[in-house]
Amino acid sequence: MNLNRRQLLTRTVGVSLAGLFGVQSRAFATPEAVAEAVKSFSGDSEPGSGRIKLTTPEIAENGNSVPIGVSVDSPMSDDDYVTQVVIYADGNPNPDVITFNFTPASGEATASTRMRLAKTQNVVAVAKMSDGSVFTDTRNIKVTIGGCGG
């Protein structure tokens, strides 16, 4: 490929501008997108409340590391257990945070980790039981300093 100086300059600037705008116009997840994801996750069953408990701080000072815990009330026996728990965040660049897959050998359907939050937003936990029923819990977390870089 032969490039003279002018061509090289225009191409380089073009590429860097594209990069700049690409990043600026990045889309954030919306509550609608999360509702859609929850709907496709739960399939035919209507998400109920109760049985699942999402534990979060009310105010997260550092959005880079927000402790979250989720626990589902289930006997975790061979014929009645939690198959999946999915965590969504509706104000982050990407709504999917983490998926916990459980088996009857998991003991308790309890797990915790730490996540990033870009801004104040709702975090949604959805649990699917082995019989297909779905339970959900939502917590609003106020974020002082966002944690997705930028």
Added chain:
Amino acid sequence: MSVGSVSIRTRMANGSTFVDLRVSHPMESGQRKDKSGLVIPSWYLTNMDLYHNDKRIGALELGPLVSRNPAISVVLNGGEVDDVIKVTWIDNRDKVGEKSATLG
């Protein structure tokens, strides 16, 4: 700790085993830029599997929103001294790793 090293801490109480995992991993989201304005490419764990005596008991699907050096806690049923807890992981650059720990 180098990238991908896992520390496993276990505690047995009341017939359950509490497992705390900590994976050393940058979990770069692909949203950050370095000082010269270039996007730092994403690099994060995508899957982790958890085994108890070679039986798969749980799996995790992670995304770039999980914090750096992910700390994950789960609870297992039962667990005897000398049981083996194993964790395997894979990230979005297809790097893999595993770590085992013995209860006791």
